[in-house]
Each structure stands twice: as C-alpha cells, then as structure tokens.
Amino acid sequence: MKATSRQKCLQAFQKLRRLQEADENGWIRCISSNRPYKWNDRVDGGHYIPRDCRVTELEPDNVFPQSVEDNWHKKGNPAQYRINLIEKIGLARVLRLENMQSADHGSDIAYNRLSNNDKIKVVQRKNNSEYDTLAKEYRKECRRLEHELPI
Numbered sequence: 001m002k003a004t005s006r007q008k009c010l011q012a013f014q015k016l017r018r019l020q021e022a023d024e025n026g027w028i029r030c031i032s033s034n035r036p037y038k039w040n041d042r043v044d045g046g047h048y049i050p051r052d053c054r055v056t057e058l059e060p061d062n063v064f065p066q067s068v069e070d071n072w073h074k075k076g077n078p079a080q081y082r083i084n085l086i087e088k089i090g091l092a093r094v095l096r097l098e099n100m101q102s103a104d105h106g107s108d109i110a111y112n113r114l115s116n117n118d119k120i121k122v123v124q125r126k127n128n129s130e131y132d133t134l135a136k137e138y139r140k141e142c143r144r145l146e147h148e149l150p151i
Helices: 005-021 070-075 078-089 092-102 110-114 116-123 128-148
Strands: 027-029 037-039 041-047 061-067
Touching: 005 027, 005 041, 005 061, 005 128, 041 070, 061 070, 061 078, 078 092, 092 110, 092 116
Parallel strands: none
Antiparallel strands: 027 037, 041 061
C-alpha cells in the first residue's frame, strides 16, 4: 500500500524530532523510560497525544523519542510519558496540548483556553499539498542535522 502525503509527512517529522533531540554524539533518551538510544536505533517519534488528533500531530511539544517497547508494546506508556513530559517542557505546555485535543473533540471550555493561533489550528485541516510541502521541509532539515552527527 502506498503511503499517503500525511503518512510521509508524519514519518519525516518523527525522524526530525529524533534528530532534534539527539546530543552531539547522536544519543537520545526515551521520553517514557529515560533509557539511552542512538537516534536511529529502534526508536520512534512517539506522540503524547495520539496521531489521530490532527491538531497536535505535528506539534514539536507532542513528539519525542520513544522506544519501540514503550511506543508499541506499552501502547505509548502515556502515564510515564506525561510525567516525563511535564518535567521536560513544563505543565503549561502539556496542558496546551491537552486543551488542543479536547477542543478538537468539541470542548468549548478547552477551545476558549487556547491562543488565537491554536484556535485556528483546531478549525483548519491540512490538505495533501500542505503535507507534501511540510514533508519536503522536514526531510531537508533532517539531512542537515544528520550531517552534523558523527558517523
């Protein structure tokens, strides 16, 4: 089955987030377990808010390196992910993601808590052309970051 524009964009974005989180030697830590991995070794770009919430699918605060064990076998390990995410980015930014998800599901209260920019994200959806453009940008940035890492 051929990957869609959205799927290709998500793959490029998840790779980009792993590269962005890598230290100068290419090491990252799983957001859930805190175990170290090389940026390209059995590690996903794990989403705190699941990818089916399109409002947050490409939010950098929502995607961090996550081991395959935590992302797939532990179904994202959401409780530990949230604890470590709060420690990493702060409660206010985690609540922003959660409010975006709730607003996307129809909560007027959550919607009213969002900034004007985030409200726009809730009501607008990306089309294939936008996903294609973003994927191209993400792949370009990935190439740049990969060249900075040791072989």
